[in-house]
Amino acid sequence: MSEQITLYSNVASPYTHGVELALLEAKVNFKKFEVNLKDKPEWYTKVNPVGQVPAITYGGPDVPPDQPSPESVKLRESTILLEFIAERFPEARLLPQDLVLRAKARLFIDIAKTKLLPAWFGCFRKGEPVEAVFVALEQLQELLPPTGFVVGEWSIADAYISGILPRAEIVFENNLNQSGWTEGQGQEIMAVLRGPRFARLTQYTQDLTARPSFKATFDKPAMTDMYKRLFASRAAAQKQ
Structure with a gap:
């Protein structure tokens, strides 16, 4: 083929x-x-x-x-x-040959998919407690080695989360939500995410966004503007 x-x-x-x-x-x-x-x-x-x-x-x-x-x-x-x-x-080599490391990469993706994403969407769409987001992020953080990526070398586990974490930051940094957050609530969440509780995850995110492939495909100012317009249109639709 x-x-x-x-x-x-x-x-x-x-x-x-x-x-x-x-x-x-x-x-x-x-x-x-x-x-x-x-x-x-x-x-x-x-x-x-x-x-x-x-x-x-x-x-x-x-x-x-x-x-x-x-x-x-x-x-x-x-x-x-x-x-x-x-x-x-x-x-x-987007998956390691070692079967244990392969399982670890798949577990990381599964936690992001089944724990982090539902908690994230529940938080900014339905006003559910943000602690569920923190718990899921802690589970991901616990799987990270002291340095580097999920299984050492960059893998599809890192690809999957690279699309999520930077967008979540945009949502929190700009207080974008559909559930009536108080003024500055998103920024308060970001303060926790950038604090000592998530120090390893913060470094990991910085490593992800430093990749040339990421830089070539993610324009944060443009993405922020797009998300602001998207959430504004959703808010307007809800009021109708």
């Missing part, structure tokens, strides 16, 4: 960002198509029947992204895509 890869993404999505980082770190040639999630093109269901991002087409002829070939394989779900990239391009 040919090596054609097209990533269907959305710049606001932390999940697509992680997949893009894995492709870049694997030094894979790929095309990227930005999907407007508020006005998805009808043809996109040929790529992902449920209409979500990220998704990729793999193999088949090299066609324009908006004309996906029936000969290409269509894959979706960020964690599945990360595993696929790691296994398809083993020379990139």
Whole structure:
């Protein structure tokens, strides 16, 4: 099968960002198509029947992204895509050969997916206690070695969380929420996250965002402006 890869993404999505980082770190040639999630093109269901991002087409002829070939394989779900990239391009070493370290990388992703994300969304969408976010972050922090990345070398575990932590910081730093936080509540949360309780996680986040692949794919001022507009539109919709 040919090596054609097209990533269907959305710049606001932390999940697509992680997949893009894995492709870049694997030094894979790929095309990227930005999907407007508020006005998805009808043809996109040929790529992902449920209409979500990220998704990729793999193999088949090299066609324009908006004309996906029936000969290409269509894959979706960020964690599945990360595993696929790691296994398809083993020379990139996005998963370690050691089985214990592989399990550790997968555990890290699982905690982020099943513990951190529900707590984060519950906090800024529903006003649920932020302590659940802190507990999930502590679980992730406990899996980190004293220095470096989750399993030593950068892996798909780091790709997955790289899309999440910087966006969470934007939400907290700018007090963006849908649940009526008091003035400065987000900044108070950030003060805890940058304090001694999360010293190792803070250094880890700095290491993640220092990667050339991350710098090439994350414009914090532009992302902040986008998130402010996104939350403002959601707030306006709630008042209607």
